[in-house]
Amino acid sequence: MPMDSIPELELANVRTRERLTDSVSExxxxxxxxxxxxxxxxxxxxxxxxxxxxxxxxxVTAATGLAAIILGARIGRSPAGHLAQPPASSAFTALLPFGARGGLDLDQTRSDRKGRKARSKAAEEALEGDPAHKLRNKQRIGIAAVQRQATKNRKKAAKRAKAAARVKG
Structure with missing residues (x-):
């Protein structure tokens, strides 16, 4: 810095001023x-x-969202949209803790049964007639069979591996 000439210092001053001006305009x-x-x-x-x-x-997204809100509000205001008074007895209403139609279980009134056991029995009976429930059970049984076979195969493979290790060792 002490060795800088006056023209160099003036040039540096001008460049600094230009940069400041450019910064301000930006x-x-x-x-x-x-x-x-x-x-x-x-x-x-x-x-x-x-x-x-x-x-x-x-x-399209906005229209779909708006339609969903309107439809949800309409369903919520309709009697079918409330669990307090279901429209009819079904497998779903049988699973509710208070039974169908707010506590009046149709099966229960017919057979004069009362209490928790009666409600669970009615729920089981309703599920037995449900085709989706039958399909789930069938699928569960099939999966269990495949798992049993896989376990057997694993055990056999482990025995073979042990026997092979004994023969080598």
Whole structure:
């Protein structure tokens, strides 16, 4: 620094001033939010004009969401949307802790049974008639059979491996 000449120092001063001026103008440009917003909107319009797929997707999503909200509100206001008074006895209503129709279990009133055992019996009977429940049980039995066979095969393979290790050792 002590060896610098006067023209070099003046040149450094000028460059620093230029950098400061450039920084200030860049800050002004970035802080001009309305202009930046207008530019972003114009670019988005151009993109949507070229390929409206994202705009269409947003519109479809918004419409679906709105329809779901409206439909949910309609179902919630309808009598079928409440568990307090189910429309009829079914496998689902038999599983409710208070039975079908808010405590009046149809099977229970017919056979004059009362209590928890009667409700669980009614629930089991309702499930026995349910085709989906039958299908689940059938699937569970099939899976159990496959697992038993796999266990047997694993045990046999382990025995063979032990015997082979004994022969080698």
């Amino acid at each position: 800050i002004r440009r970035r802080s001009d939010v309305p202009a930046r917003t207008r530019l972003a909107v114009a670019k988005a319009r151009q993109r949507w004009h070229r390929d409206p797929t994202p705009l269409v997707a947003m519109g």
